Amino acid sequence: MPGIKRQMAMVMDLNKCIGCQTCTVACKTLWTASEGMEHMFFNTVNTMPGEGTPRGWEAMGGGFPGGEAQLGKLPAIGEFGDAWKYNHEEVFYGGKGQDVHLGVQGEAPTWGPNWDEDQGGGEFPNSFFFYLPRLCNHCTHPACKEACPRGAIEKREADGVVVVNEDRCRGYRHCMEACPYKKIYFNHVSQVSQKCIFCFPRLEQGVAPACARQCPGRVRFVGYRDDQDAPIWKLVDKWKVALPLHPEFGTEPNVFYVPPSAPARFDADGRMDESKPRIPDEYLVSLFGERVLEALQTLAGERAKAARGERSELMDLLIAYRWQDMFGGFDRDPQTIKWVEA
């Protein structure tokens, strides 16, 4: 992208995500704990196949279908899954003992940010699911930025991180309509659009984003897209096993996924049928494009190599023996920094 010196990127290995939501909570605690942000999760983890958050986001439109910029749907707060209200006060301090129990107050919710957790797809005994963590893709062709008539969204020159300038934003939400990943939220208190900032204040101090650093699954690699000594470039460009989600949306994401390898299927007699994977190829192609099949083959080949006791650079990278090596040099311990609240 013109004007961008370097681009930060992330790779997530879907074979390792355990759906624990540590990333979600790390982000929530750090960035979206203020008033007006109750329903916001800049990072979400949903079960696939599933409708996710906002509900049915994959079909909400936006992006550049056929190369033309389009506005999609504006998701309502309920489609993201509003912050449910609980009777904590009454239960813990109300003096009512066992007479009251913790529960959602008001109207029963019909959706949440992780409502369809672990439902997945397929028919028993060939049912399957995997977790898909998502954040803003800090796209090279950011539909959000290009749709904003006020130029309120900036792609930072130094690292390609896409941020909303809240002083320019007037709450028109064209970004929210245009982002095909539906990764923009509207703050009804400050009346501006808000989104993932790839923890840029941490990056500036050499610290990886909170979602990546806190991940107990060693799922997330971080670093400059073009750093040939670091895992991102090796996984995306050298080994070609990390792919963008929904490349057909046309925004050129800078978040990439190592696709999930599935066990084999059971046949009608309950025997393993090694010829077919449990997760249908068509489904993965629908998420990551045709190139996913090649990536899965490479992964299978290298895994077999490692199983034979041979050395595999790819497997070593994905295992991430030293977790600090996952961060492309952004491995400084945040505890060594004195942070001041602006």
Next chain:
Amino acid sequence: MKTFSTDHPLASLLDPAGSPWSAVAATVVALDGTPLAMQPTAAVRNSWRDRPIGAVRSVEVRALQSADALAFHLRWADDAANRDHGDNTVFPDAAAIALPLHADAPLITMGAPGAPLTAWFWRADSGNQGFEVRAEGPGSTRITGRTVQANALWSDGVWQLVLARSLAGEGTADSIALASGQASRFGVAVWEGAHGERGGLKAFSGDWRELLLA
């Protein structure tokens, strides 16, 4: 349009249903949607191609001038009042009176570089706070002052809005200075929130109209 002078204090002009307004003849201004080609981004142009822009088709404008203030009264039909951002999916209704800050400021593009205009702006979620804004082209609008007073009333499918400010303004280049006997020009814009109108998506008066101060 001529403004009428009045002895009523500004406070009584701020009531959109107040008696001072009933005696004032209205100028009916026909409104048109802003042209698609003027929308600054491709995403907006592509997605509004088959959608009519400018839901409100006409507005009655009145103006009263006290010793030191000018008040505009706008009245237009709207089936439902949208007072907030309606759970992401709808937008607050809004209206504005534009005034030129430069002789060559084009209204259709919200001014041009070097030829700014100003507008007295009200949005249904901002209560009695009106805004003075300045623009030098599409998407360049910024708030420059908060001394515009606004008061809006919706009933039976009609919005009535008063926008008022001191004649002298704030004494800055962004704040138009008005005086008795002066000839200026004005434009009107109305945003229908239920129709997704915000920013450059609005109904407007097409070109400047004459404004003669009493």
